[in-house]
Amino acid sequence: MTRDAQGTPVRASILALLCGVAFALRQGAPVAAGTAGVGDADSEIRRLEDQWRRAQKANDAAAFEALLSPDLTFIGTSGTLRDRAGFMASRADSKLPRAESYEYSELRVRVFGDAAVVTGREATTGAGVAFQGRFTHVWVRQAGGWRLVAVQRTGVDDAK
Numbered sequence: 001m002t003r004d005a006q007g008t009p010v011r012a013s014i015l016a017l018l019c020g021v022a023f024a025l026r027q028g029a030p031v032a033a034g035t036a037g038v039g040d041a042d043s044e045i046r047r048l049e050d051q052w053r054r055a056q057k058a059n060d061a062a063a064f065e066a067l068l069s070p071d072l073t074f075i076g077t078s079g080t081l082r083d084r085a086g087f088m089a090s091r092a093d094s095k096l097p098r099a100e101s102y103e104y105s106e107l108r109v110r111v112f113g114d115a116a117v118v119t120g121r122e123a124t125t126g127a128g129v130a131f132q133g134r135f136t137h138v139w140v141r142q143a144g145g146w147r148l149v150a151v152q153r154t155g156v157d158d159a160k
Helices: 010-027 038-058 061-067 084-093
Strands: 068-075 101-112 115-125 131-142 145-155
Touching: 038 061, 038 101, 038 115, 038 131, 038 145, 061 068, 061 084, 068 084
Parallel strands: 068 145
Antiparallel strands: 101 115, 115 131, 131 145
């Protein structure tokens, strides 16, 4: 069984993260489609997702500082659990900046008041860095704007 740095089973950490997000989102009623502001939030989150994708590809520390909440929880494809400082420190070994391309598809944005959940697919191309995955991102509107508070990445087969 894979364990995180604190010795907690990774699956338990992932489950706890998802339960916490679900609980937080249930505290505020989902914003119905057609409600004023939903389209604006959806557009803003999509714009931020593109900035996040480009920041990862460029390994842009300044963009990470601007986009990531100080209390970020990042769970990588290997099951590693990192906070913001740990994520930023791990970028030196990231394959994304070496990839020929890093693209998103199947992006789905759901806005719940001051929180948004984004799911999608990600793909990198290039020798030794080809990868297909799915992700969940949780954005929260905090003082100063939307910040990414949780990231969960999972590798998948091309056919899935």
